[in-house]
Structures are given as C-alpha cells and as structure tokens.
Amino acid sequence: MSATPQKNRSARRMLAAAGLATVGALVAAMPAGAHDRGNGHGHGHGHGHKPRTVDVQLLSFNDLHGNLEPPAGSAGNVSETQPDGTVKAIPAGGVEYLATSLRTARKGNPYSVTAAGGDMVGASPLLSGLFHDEPTIEALNKIDLDVSAVGNHEFDEGATELARLQNGGCHPVEGCYEKGKKFKGADFPYLAANVTKEKTGKPLLKPYTVWKKNGVKIGFIGVTLEGTPDIVTANGVKGLEFHDEVKTINKYAKELDRKGVKSIVALIHEGGAPASTSYNYDCDSPGAGDGISGPIVDIAKGITPKVDALVTGHTHQAYVCTVPDPAGKPRMVTSASSFGKLYTDTTLTYDRRTNDIVRTSVKSANHVVTRDQPKATDMTRLIERWNKLAAPIANRPQGWISADINGRGSTAPEKPLGNVIADAQLEGLAPADKGGDGFAALGQGTNKLVGASDLDLFNAYLAAHSTASAPLAPPATDRITVIQ
DSSP: OOHHHHHHHHHHHHHHHHTOSSHHHHHHHSOTTTTOTTSTTOBSOOTTSOOSEEEEEEEEEOOOTTOOSOOOGGGGEEEEEOTTSOEEEEEBOOHHHHHHHHHHHHTTOSSEEEEEOSOSSSSOOHHHHTTTTHHHHHHHHHHTOOEEEOOGGGGTTHHHHHHHHHHOOOBTTTBOSSTTOOOOOOSSOEEOTTEEETTTOOBSSOSEEEEEETTEEEEEEEEEOTTHHHHSOTTTTTTEEEOOHHHHHHHHHHHHHHTTOOEEEEEEEOOOEESSOBTTOOTTSSSTTTTEESHHHHHHHHSOTTOOEEEEOSSOOEEEEEEEOTTSOEEEEEEEOSTTSEEEEEEEEEETTTTEEOGGGOEEEEEEOBSSSOOOHHHHHHHHHHHHHHHHHHTSOOOOOSSOOOSTTOOSSSOHHHHHHHHHHHHHHOSGGGTOOOOOOOOSSSTTTTTOOHHHHHHHHHHHHOOSSSOOOOOSSSSOSSOO
16 A cells, blocks of 8 residues: 555544544644654654554444444344343444444544455445445545455445456446446455466465555455355356465465565454353453454464454454464454444554564454444434435335245244245246356254344345336235245
8 A cells, every 4th residue: 555545544533533624624633742653652762763663543343234323222232231130222333323432532643544354345235236236435534544354245236346446447337327427446455365266376465455555564465255256246256266265375474474574464354252142251261362252263263463453243243352373372363243332442562673562562452433422423424315316216115025024033933034035045046147056945943044034135136126227026916925
C-alpha cells in the first residue's frame, strides 16, 4: 500500500472523528506539536528522538455479510454475561453504528490499522445483495478498512465478480446502477494467499500487503478456509484451487521475513467455537485457549511463530483467546461475531529496533457496536440512497404463500420454512452451471449457514435471485413449495 493513500486515509479518519468541516479547522484545533504524528504511543521520553517502541492499534471485524442496516431479531443481538452470572442480550450492529464505533476507537491512536477476516459480502440482505454488494464495498471504503482476507462468500459469484469488487467497473449484466456513476471498487486490498488459478498456479489476488507508517511496518497475510469449494457452488470456484491454510501462511510469513517485515498478522477466514456464546467469555480459563475448540485451534498451533496475531472468522463467534504457537508461546487469536455487532481492539507493541511485535505486550478485547451511540451521517446517507434505488424491487411482491411458514417457532420435527429453503436451494443449484446438485438438506440449528436464521436464508435466497432488472418470478401456484 503506497504512502499517499495512507496519508489521505489518515486525514479522512481525523475529519470523520472530529466532525470538522475543513482541514484548516482541524489543524487549528490541534495542540502544538500534534501535526507531527510520528511520536505515537511509544514508551520512553525520547527527547526529540523516536522512542524504541510504539503501540499500534489493530481494529478488526469479520463476517459482515452486507448487513448495512441493523440486523433484526435475535441475529441483531450479542450476549453479555453479567457479574451475577445471568446473560443479557444487547441489540448491536449496523454500519451507521460500526462506523461511529471505529472512528471513536481511533481517536488518540495515531498508529491505527483496520482489518477484516472475510465474508464482508455474500448472503447479504436485499439492500446490498440486490446490487451485487456494491453498497457494502462503498461503505467499507468510507469506514477506512485497510485490508481484508477473502472468505468463502466472496466467491459466491465467481472469480470474475470478485475481481470486479476489487478493481471496480459496472456489473456485466446489470450495468451501472446510478446514472453517471461508475463503481470504483474496493480501496482496500482483498488478500487470497491460498487461492491460485488452476492453469497458471499463480495467486488469484495479492497474498499479502504491508502496512507502513513512519518506519513501522506490519505485514498482513490473508487466507480463506481450504474447504471453500465444499460450501460454494461449482461455478463460484471454477478454475481455482484452494490450499492448506497453515502451509500457505508459513510460506508467505517466511517471504515477508526475508524482506525485513518481522511483524505479521494473519487474517484467516476460519474459526472456532468458544464454550460460551457470550462475547465477554474468558476462553483462556483455566489455561490459555482452553475455552475454545474447532478448526482454528489446530491451525493456530501450526502457524509459524513469525506470525504475531491471528484475526479469524467464519463461525460467527466472539472470542479473544491466546493459543500457543509451535514454540509454545501464547499468541492472540480473535473473532468479532458477525454482522458488524462487535469489533476487536488489539494493541500491538512494535519494537523499532527489532521491527517485531513484543508478543508479551499484546492486549485485545471485543467491544459491542451498541445502538445507543450517534449514527454516522455519511452511512445514513449511503443507506438512504441505496434504499431509494432498491425501492422498486423491494416493494414488489417476490412470491406468495397461502399460510404461515413457520421456522424456529414451529414445534414440528421438520421446520416448514427449512423445507421451503431446502427446496429453493435444490431448485437454484440444479442447473449445470450452478453445480447440477440433485440433493439439498437443511439442518436444524445454527449449522445451516453458520449463525444464520431460517429467515436470513430465505431473504438471502430472494436477494440472490432478484436483480434490478429481473425480480424473482412468482410461482405458478398460490403457495411456495419450490421457489422459481
């Protein structure tokens, strides 16, 4: 990432946080000496010299899934364990609040970088999915996301569409959604270190990037889960190969180390399951990493000690754990739930002499994106603009039912809504270019699409099959059994 975009991004962050109209007003409001942002949060006095260490703030989140508006129902709550042991549900999420939370967190932290663990798009609500997730990429640009790993859902529409999300350009079928406006693509790099092209063996996207500021250098390696082809349509991963997460990260960590980048963070779209669903659960009790299980544990234990922290995702869980690396030293492994309901704030103490992170000084915590804080006005305007464009489709009937189709509220062994969605998936994936599937099953519980409710899946299907030019066709009968 070049220095110029970073300087511009820093200026935008300061303006957003301060709420000032002009750069001149911002400079006038800053105390003497504050214009030089090179001193940071380093330890020691320095007396005109840069201190040996500086604290770098790493803000991270994962699995946004295009949730620009606050997620509804239970999907919009996070669980918090109270001092008396009871569990409280807190409404959270929505980019208006996520933007405010991140901008507030950055205040007083001149060395701040924001990263994501994949699935920023895909399985999105109508507002984003209808426009092939262009609204979400635009929102992430405004939030000043610095880097993201790809997740499995970034491949839902194939490698060509993923490249368009990165590089910009109007949709090849739908075209441009706003007259005179061309989609600019992501300001941040999408990293896909373990995804290569079958024909050439070359990485599909950048495998890593290096964040730099005033001599501080931190490398980010991004991977999706190796099993992505097992959960994405054949057309979505056509022509691509997915490789082992540990081997890939170790390979590029070695390459970064050779280039003099000693501080490294891995962004991994794979995760684990803590013993409690409360975001403030201590998964290091009784010992480091004892309270978490799942694929990320073995992955973390296999990744080279050259990597200093792991930002993870995919399971939609919340955790901040220290899992021992191959050398037996604790290493931070985090995940911030999903849908923008949490963000993780990690402090990485950077040693200028060694160019490495002081691992014993790393601290991290998850924070709730509450809805009792001011909304970011630029996000409100973005949502209003895209909602206006979506209105002709959003207000048009997409299907008909003659009776309620109960989901989790049903007491039947088979949930009626689950059967409807399974039928929809079967119909949608039956064409040869979609995988030619002849079987669809929907489990009862949270393993259908990790963390998604029945209604989420139903809405995701409608969004995926309704476009600005071609809304979902009504069924031949008055009751949906198979959605066309």
